[in-house]
Amino acid sequence: MVDRRLLTEKVDSVQRSLKRINAFRGESVERFSEDAVSQDVVLFHLMQAIQACIDLASPVNSDEALGLAGSTHDFFYLLADNGVITRQLCERMILAVGFRNLVAHEYTKLDLEKVFYIAHHAIGDIEEYLRSIAQRYA
Numbered sequence: 154m155v156d157r158r159l160l161t162e163k164v165d166s167v168q169r170s171l172k173r174i175n176a177f178r179g180e181s182v183e184r185f186s187e188d189a190v191s192q193d194v195v196l197f198h199l200m201q202a203i204q205a206c207i208d209l210a211s212p213v214n215s216d217e218a219l220g221l222a223g224s225t226h227d228f229f230y231l232l233a234d235n236g237v238i239t240r241q242l243c244e245r246m247i248l249a250v251g252f253r254n255l256v257a258h259e260y261t262k263l264d265l266e267k268v269f270y271i272a273h274h275a276i277g278d279i280e281e282y283l284r285s286i287a288q289r290y291a
Contacts, residue, residue: 157290157291163206166202171280173198174276182265185269192268199268199272202276207228213232230247238282239285249275
């Protein structure tokens with residue numbers, strides 16, 4: 154059985170980060186590209202939100218005995234294989250993890266237009282993920 158306290162804490166953490174992203178993402182890519190503070194806030198909170206989604210997937214997989222994950226990506230594949238999330242959402246969450254890795258490890262210079270797009274559109278994937286987990290385990 155999934156620990157509801159942990160579930161609530163992680164969902165709350167993600168929602169706080171999404172609010173910060175919404176507050177600082179800006180109305181135009183031009184303004185966002187010129188505002189280092191907004192860039193920092195958005196990037197930090199995107200990274201935090203995605204990490205909290207990973208942190209939520211791990212105990213769900215473990216507590217529900219969905220299978221053994223050999224990597225972060227496997228957490229999402231196992232959730233999809235067991236009907237917790239759709240395969241399409243699984244693939245989008247894996248892309249989010251890749252983005253988080255780029256931000257966290259600075260593998261390459263970030264494309265601010267892409268960050269702006271993610272802050273405006275791809276955060277819906279995180280919201281869908283939270284709804285899927287909450288519907289199943291809350």
